Amino acid sequence: MTAKKSDVWKSVGRRKSSIARVMISSGKGDITINRRNIDTYFGGRDILKVVTKQPFEVLGIDGQYDVDINVKGGGLSGQAGAIRLGISRGIEKENPEFRKILKENKKTLPFCLYVTNS
Numbered sequence: 001m002t003a004k005k006s007d008v009w010k011s012v013g014r015r016k017s018s019i020a021r022v023m024i025s026s027g028k029g030d031i032t033i034n035r036r037n038i039d040t041y042f043g044g045r046d047i048l049k050v051v052t053k054q055p056f057e058v059l060g061i062d063g064q065y066d067v068d069i070n071v072k073g074g075g076l077s078g079q080a081g082a083i084r085l086g087i088s089r090g091i092e093k094e095n096p097e098f099r100k101i102l103k104e105n106k107k108t109l110p111f112c113l114y115v116t117n118s
Helices: 038-042 046-059 076-094 097-104
Strands: 008-015 018-026 031-033 065-072
Touching (some): 008 076, 018 076, 046 076, 065 076, 076 097
Antiparallel strands (some): 008 018
């Protein structure tokens, strides 16, 4: 990340047994998870990519911040939920007004992921 220390917002998200340490800075929308691109990390699991990006989409600021994430523990579903919470908490530090919007749209965020058997 090329931002100054004061321009980086750090937060932690937890879900099930997963813990995500999230660092958010102004940028062009790159999301890096454990030093890998989000597409590489989650592979073909598009629902997990959607869950991870939900806070940005709800606020309408998709593509304005770079996110560097270190996540461990649990499975990919729990990790995606932990990342989502960490991103939400980090964005709130940047602008406290975002908290109200995120809480209002809490019902639109899925807490369980549906698996389709093909």
